[in-house]
Amino acid sequence: MLSVFVICTVVTVIATLLPLSRHPHWIVRGMDFPRLQIAIIALLLLIAQSILLDVTAPISWGLILATLFCLIWQLTWILPYTRMWRSEVKTAKDANPQHQLSILTSNVLTPNRNADALIELVNKHQPDVLVTLESDKWWEKQLEVLEQAMPHSVKCPLDNLYGMHVYSRLTIDEHEVSYLVEKEVPSIHILLRLRSGDKVRVHFVHPAPPSPTENPESAERDAELVIVARSVAQSEQPVIVTGDLNDVAWSATTRLFRKVSGLLDPRVGRGMFNTFHVGFPFLRWPLDHLFHSTHFTIHSIERLPSIESDHFPLFTRLQFAPQSGAEQQGLSSDENHHQWAKEITEQQGVNELDVPQPGEPNKFL
Structure with a gap:
């Protein structure tokens, strides 16, 4: 019995300490994801240790404390x-x-053919903006029915699981499709005009995940997040960054993104809103995100029902309220964070100037 507890405790400790390393290998970075699951396992293990171990023995206390x-x-x-x-x-x-903005983010899963479920959600919730990830030509054809109500669009259909489409009821004044780090992984950058006439810079991103089947390291994903963060940090415009980041909300990399960008996370204090994986309730993480500048406050954020993708859609309704939101504050950064961000971008040979800056007066300079 003691040997079983020793093995279980050692594995739990390793899984807990491994993410402290900044090494980008997918195994190391993958341990950022199941923090909730590891916490539950640690709690159950702690209860079992307290009941079944001889608490008078020093080794038992060592296992319990660990x-x-x-x-x-x-x-x-x-x-x-x-x-x-x-x-x-x-x-x-x-x-x-006039000052509201609602965005529905949905990773549709390219092989999924239940477009009607997504269309039904759009008709029900009436988002101002819909962004689909992993959408190909088939999905583009199915979503044509939305274009009467959402006449403004930016389309980038791909069959490599990285296609992306944006549909909007609101006017898109500027748009650009970019391949920031990897030549087959696009992002969309727009200048959106609210009903009030105010303009919002929006970045839709979907970097490739670190995994044994795609990128063995997180370097490419991390670099894309960091250059977007550094780009928007220099803007005084209202800013939104949303999409499937293939990273969890609490990871060191996403926290670095928030610290460098200065953007806020409306989930903090409200819930995890785990969007992946639909099919495995115990293994769910918040992979679909929406971050915004202090120009916005929030009406609601909710995870919508499954559309038979591996991701749940995420629906967020914001209020453009610069004066009310001015006192909001996200994570603070220091020189070490900016140095780490610099190292990440230099490794991939990219920088914030690669990121389109819709609405910025010097964008063509």
Whole structure:
């Protein structure tokens, strides 16, 4: 019995400590994902140790303390994404529809053929903007029915699981499709005009994940996130970054993105909104994100029903309220964070100037 507890505790400790390394290998970075699951395992292990071990033996206390450390450490990462934490983004008080912006983000899964389910959600929730990820020519054809109500669009159909489409009820003044880090992984960058006439810079991203079947390291994903973060950090415009980041909300890389960009996460203090994987309830993580500048407060954020993809859609309704949101504050950064960001981008030979800056007066300089 003791040997079983020793093995279980050692594995839990390794899984907890491994993400402390900045090594980009997919195994190391993959341990960022299951923090909630590891916390649950550590809690169950701690209960079993307390009941079944001889608590008078020093080794028992060593195992108990090690497991307790793992539990507390994992909780420090995930508690901000529970209602036990103070909300980072204010709840909107203004209900003026002229200043509202709603975005539905949906990774449709290219082989999925249940387009009707997504169309039904769009008709029900009436988002101002729909962005689809992993959408190909077939999906583009099916979604043509939305174009009467959402006449503004940017289309990048691909059959490599990285296609992307944007449909909008609101006017798109500028748009550009870019391949920021990898030549087959696009991103879309637009200048969106609200009903009030205010303009918002929006970046839709879907970097490739670190995995044994795609990129063995997270370097490409991390570089794309960092250059977008550095680009928007220099903007005084209202900014939104959304999409499937193939990273969890609490990872070191996503936190670096937030620290460098200065953008806010409306999930903090409200919930995890785990969008992946639909088919495995115990293995779900928040992979689909929406971050925004302090110009916005939030009406609602919700995970929508499955459309038979491996991702749930995410629906977010924001309020453009610069004065009300001015006091909001996200994660702070220091020189070490900016140096780490610089190292990530230099490794891939990219920088923030590669990111389109719709609406910026010097974008063509």
